[in-house]
Amino acid sequence: MLMPANTLMNQPAISSALPDAVIKALRTVIGAGKANLHEPSFNGNEWVYLKECLDSTFVSSVGSYVDRFEKDLATFTGARHAVAVVNGTAALHLALLLAGVKEGDEVLLPSLTFIATANAVAYCKAVPHFIDCNEHTLGVDPAALRDYLQRSCEVRDGHCFNKSSGRIVRALVPMHTFGHPVDIDGLLAVAADYQLALVEDAAESLGSYRAGRHTGTHGLLGVLSFNGNKTITTGGGGAILTNDAALAKLAKHLSTTAKIPHAWEYSHDVVGYNYRMPNLNAALGCAQLEQLPDLLANKRRLFEKYRSAFADVAGVQLFHEPADCHSNYWLQTLVLDEKFAAQRDAILQATNAAGLMTRPVWTLAHQQLPFRDCPSMPLPVAQSLAQRLINIPSSAFLGAVGAA
């Protein structure tokens, strides 16, 4: 419908000051041209290893690159064991099963997370139970969680029960948002007091450390992702980290259809999964892992560039790693001051229209259609942040010396 000219003329001018300032700051770092949110870099032995893998004909679920990738991951992260699987979602699913999550259990997880965390709970026929996050880590807030559990749950017979639903609350799955480590020590204490298995969703945080210890290695199990948008990629891929040899063995067993080893017999002792990472993808992973230190250095350099560029942009903070943490800076993140939250969509529209890919945080998981009826604590911090977070172009090469 056309509006009369005088009505249009009476509209207050929509200010483009903040969107323009954001674009200007991004251009300072990125230069002219387009930028995606996150692209992989293949600067090392990627070709060599893929070709070797192809020439060996071992491209599938058995092969030397899978074994090497697992060893290299364990070495890099300091986990005693790493089990490579087909993607981070599969890793989460298996980790929850290994943590003892059963049909009808509840699992505590942040509402501020990618949907895969909640989906993995659903695959176990368990119920996601959503927890608020902390503004300084973007992850689960231990103090808020403890306060909530004190009110809503009770421990008896060695289990934590939700007093309202009567269900066992079996596990806690913190997620290291955009690569920034959560307050894991606080969460380990809560998990111990409430008999919760702690599974770290470290899908985004390869190369991130809290108190010198790699994310994904603090709890019973941790999960990594090597999707195409992650710090390193295997095409599709993920891994389970654990210090428990029996759990690692079981993870590998469950990921390879639970086949009982035998020269020619095909017998299986439980319902297993086809979750093993193919050797072809692991070959790419081995080369990428060699590049990881350089990629991390570039991503940190990109953060420093953005910090300078955004220092004088009023109303916007560039998110920095929490105290006592060393973050991989997977996705660089702007946090809008509360009074500028209403400008988020204008910034998203202007930057994307300018060829600079940005995006808001995921729709909060407790608001997603499949999980709207799941239990939740009050989520004021997550709800506020969901209106104020903007991820900006974060590819490692943007931080390389001489870039832009």
Next chain:
Amino acid sequence: MLMPANTLMNQPAISSALPDAVIKALRTVIGAGKANLHEPSFNGNEWVYLKECLDSTFVSSVGSYVDRFEKDLATFTGARHAVAVVNGTAALHLALLLAGVKEGDEVLLPSLTFIATANAVAYCKAVPHFIDCNEHTLGVDPAALRDYLQRSCEVRDGHCFNKSSGRIVRALVPMHTFGHPVDIDGLLAVAADYQLALVEDAAESLGSYRAGRHTGTHGLLGVLSFNGNKTITTGGGGAILTNDAALAKLAKHLSTTAKIPHAWEYSHDVVGYNYRMPNLNAALGCAQLEQLPDLLANKRRLFEKYRSAFADVAGVQLFHEPADCHSNYWLQTLVLDEKFAAQRDAILQATNAAGLMTRPVWTLAHQQLPFRDCPSMPLPVAQSLAQRLINIPSSAFLGAVGAA
């Protein structure tokens, strides 16, 4: 315990006649040296496409090779739509969900199948219900199935009910064993009469046809696998075939976390899966699909070589494609006469010891630990065949002109 010498001396000599004859026949075809059960052949554009894919940096879940692989698969099979996923098991899982299989339903499937068919039913929280097979197809026997359903099930309110369990029997999942097409026309008639959704497990039968129509395209949905041991491989991979555009769209939606398309928002309308085939694996698949006609010709030539070699071996039949079928001869198969069934393990031991990899058929699914309590019809044919089938080395290159 040591036996007295005279007892040992009184044992009849264990005859090695049949194992020796099998090895001799295999050597006629294979020549000297070792042979695996099935190895891939990379004779075409495999490296070119992998390198192109890597250079594009689109190695993950979005990319032109995935789109092309789906188009090429549809063209080759004659299906209207193909959706590429991470492996055959994921394809089965999604196909069952798309066929309407719900928690507590029963799904009819052969006991003579790889465990993935039954696992996929379990992922849906449905119950596998095992069916006998036919000696001439190695797949579900339509006449035996009809007879069994007449006795054990009833159709009311548009659904088939198991009279004993009271559960809805929702779907029928025939599997084309070792690539040989099942009697699909007979099964389509049974499915129509009993209100069963028909999902073809064509994981083993890419390149196999019944009455000129490709396996996996007769029912509501079909499933392919490109695991490393299959006729063509993508490292790990699978696909869903269907002629129904809405189901194809839903398959792709469910395989990509059920994300609602949007430039930057991350909202999801149902519990989805991370089942999309990575572009890197699809690049390999595109090259392999170009090679498929040659691979099929070589596999058929290998069958002819084995037919000559085993023509005079008493007690053993080389399994040949059923009437009105054109099989891909994925795994070449010996069928022992019943009176020689007791020699199966001696043949397996002798051939594997000689470096010629052979294996029996899978332990029947109704005997596998996770499925022992599931409903089943009498399975005399499957139980007999399970003692008498031996797969022999089947790599396409063994049938190439000039091989051995």
